[in-house]
Amino acid sequence: MGRKKRVAIVGGGATGASLLWCLTSQEGPRAEIDATLFHDEATVGGHSLTIPVCFDRNGRGRLTTEQDRVDGNTVYPVDIGVQFICESIYPNVYRQLALPEFAGAVRLKRHTALKMSGAFGHGRIWGNFGEYQAAPRFQCFDTETRGLAERFERDVRRAPWLRVEGRRVATMTVGEYLDTAGYRRDSSFFRYLLLPYLSVINGYGTIDLLETSMSDLFPLYTRIPGLQSDGPYVSFTEPGRGWDRFEDGATRWIDAMVAYAEVRGAHIQTHSPIERVVPVKGGVDVYWRDVARGGALRSARYDEIVLTTDMRTNRELLHHDDNPFWNLQSDFIAERCFPLLPGVCYIHQDEELLAPELRDGKEDGQFVGTYAWGDIDETAQLYGLQYDLGSSFQTFSMQNILGTPAPCWVSMYAEDRRARTPDPARTIFSRSWRHGRWVTSFFRKAKRDLAQVQGIGRIWFAGNNTTMDSQEGALVSAMITAGAISSWRYPFSRFSTAYLMYRHLRQIALGGRRPLVQWNTEADSAAPRQDGESERSST
Ligand SMILES: Cc1cc2nc3c(=O)[nH]c(=O)nc-3n(C[C@H](O)[C@H](O)[C@H](O)COP(=O)(O)OP(=O)(O)OC[C@H]3O[C@@H](n4cnc5c(N)ncnc54)[C@H](O)[C@@H]3O)c2cc1C
Known part of the structure; x- marks a missing residue:
């Protein structure tokens, strides 16, 4: 069997975690792909961020401390981003949460x-x-x-x-x-x-x-x-x-997906903000700060990269002289296309x-x-x-x-x-x-046009910009990307609204995919030559 394809995923929010889950929950992608998640902060979550809050006898709230946990104080999972999800608008999330790996681990509670x-x-x-x-x-x-x-x-x-x-x-x-x-x-x-x-x-x-x-x-x-x-x-x-909350907070869902993937071989690098993404011949060089080790700049070569970060961050990562595809990409990820x-x-x-x-x-x-x-x-x-x-x-x-x-x-x-x-x-x-926007209709033209630069320079754009700004949008975006970079197959019944949702959003995100450049041919030869496959580090 050949070498696994090395894929870097940038951003440990709902999309990055869902993509890890997709790539490790089926045999095909698991055998094909060696995935590494890069996340800028100490813990994953992103917009699905739950803050544990405790209260003293006078009702004054505070961030939960280790001592609170030792003392057994009641911790309230306060979601600072995601508050609610619901059955018919989040059909893929509900189907996923019914799987054995999530049943019991990620609980929903109805807010009547x-x-x-x-x-x-x-x-x-x-x-x-x-x-x-x-x-x-x-x-x-x-x-x-x-x-x-x-x-x-x-x-x-x-x-x-x-x-x-x-x-x-x-x-x-x-x-x-x-x-x-x-x-x-x-x-x-x-x-x-x-x-x-x-x-x-x-x-x-x-x-x-x-x-x-x-x-x-x-x-x-x-x-x-x-x-x-x-x-x-x-x-x-x-x-x-009909609205439900994540009973233990939305981060529990992200943690569960990341833990599932880690056990099945995915690598998780927290405290590692990506600073630069450079397409090169035969791959893409990824540069990040190793915050846990004094902030050293490190780099490694991957076969492909998936950016789940917002479009402004994506522009910062891609806009530099060493990216031969910037002229192609810049028009499609411009501020006017995705006004966040x-x-x-x-x-x-x-x-x-x-x-x-x-x-x-x-x-x-x-x-x-x-x-x-x-x-x-x-x-x-x-x-x-x-x-x-x-x-x-x-x-x-x-x-x-x-x-x-x-x-x-x-x-x-x-x-x-x-x-x-x-x-x-x-x-x-x-x-x-x-x-971005919670409803699908916004940025529709930009979302459709983005298909033309998907995969160019081995760079994929995922996340709520590409579908809709919600937990369902994040999961479906991850599914669409998993299908594009591996042999991943849609896992739920095709006779369902969940599949219709997936198909509808995939049609928007990749339906009109006529890449301006084929990344594995012209793009490789267009990219500047760089040497060194191994991980490097410098300050
Ligand atoms: C206030 C608020 C309320 C919301 N309420 C709801 C709701 O009730 N229901 C619902 O379904 N959705 C809700 N949403 C939307 C939902 O939270 C998002 O659509 C979804 O969580 C987005 O996930 P994501 O992974 O695409 O993006 P993000 O969660 O933004 O993940 C991207 C991650 O990339 C990381 N990152 C950024 N730069 C770098 C870098 N250079 N290197 C490495 N990592 C980087 C960030 O830390 C972030 O964690 C809400 C959002 C907000 C802001």
Whole structure:
């Protein structure tokens, strides 16, 4: 048998871990590939980051210490990124978690009713549950607003066959639907219900909210019998149903996949940020900092590399004179193709971040525009709002969702200097992110075009940029890549929505793959010659 193909995987988030699992869970790829995962931080997780939090007798939260574990203190797994997943939109994740290697190790817990609220300037408050709709103070949930909300939901549910003004709703963006169906942009429904929901779905600080497609919303506002044990997941008028959490936190899923792969021969290098990727004749040279050993610069040659990192990081790794393919790649991974959003999250105990009128602790999630009232940014101008959508934020209550013994919140923001943020003295942890879009329709052209440079210079792009920004998007992206670089075969029933999801996203990611250059022929000869197959190190 010939030498195994050496593959470097960059990034130990959901995509990198899923790819390791794919490459080690089937005999074919296991025999063909020797995989090494490079991760920049000390522990894997990425956007699936769970922070263990403990509370003292006075209810003050803190990061869990070794002593807490020795003392047997209760540890609460607070997810600072991923909060929820659900059956019909994450079919491959659910099928994977039902496999014997994950059963028991990665548990999901149903959050039966997701109560959401919104608060804006001058008492404009509402919720998607009875207590936050009926009383007079919920003035922005009046009869007209309820009527528009119910009509919108009904039309999303009927989108596959509904026509408005002769046009199929399923082919429309939300903006086109609203205009065609005659919704007013100055209605409370548009300003205080729909736009905040679209922000939560697409990512905080998103400008092109109305580009969301009606078919993106269909699975959220619908309950499909046979595919969902509960639902709909999202509603303006009643709590969302059918959402699950990773009971021990999302990092548990990543850890389980990495541990599975390591036992089957994969190599894991944490504390090893990749700095440079250089395609050379017959392979690709990978340079990383060995943080655990004083930060020495090390390098090794691989046969192929998979970048699961975001496109900005990818540009940093590939943009240099020694990459003969940069001119080909640069247009396809440019900022304008994948405009990622900077975001920041806090785990905190600052009650003053909640809207003053909504501090009863009844809801699981609260969208707060109150502190951005009168602040007119680009989105406010675009949508005729009196508050700055980019300085609004979403807060999840860990007391209601996780059962923490004292109030504790996770607040998610667009990175915006003007937004009100938690008091540092009451902040337990914070983290900034760069994220893509949760729904598939965004970056569709860029995702399709990317196929043309996939594999060129033995470099593959994977991750949520290439599918959708979710745990399902990460797993499916890993599956698509595993199929492209090895004999990996789709492992679940092909008579399933999981397979349809995989096929749909593979069609987008690789369907039009007509590489500009064949990497194993022209690319090799185009690449500069370099010597030395063995691992090298220098400072
Ligand atoms: C605030 C927030 C909330 C979210 N909520 C949900 C949710 O409720 N449900 C859901 O399904 N999804 C949610 N998502 C999206 C989900 O977290 C992501 O789509 C998914 O986890 C992305 O996984 P990934 O592996 O593609 O990327 P990442 O998790 O970003 O992994 C990439 C990894 O690469 C590492 N890295 C970066 N540079 C280098 C380098 N030079 N060398 C080596 N490693 C490097 C990073 O540390 C990172 O770990 C949320 C995301 C955020 C930010």
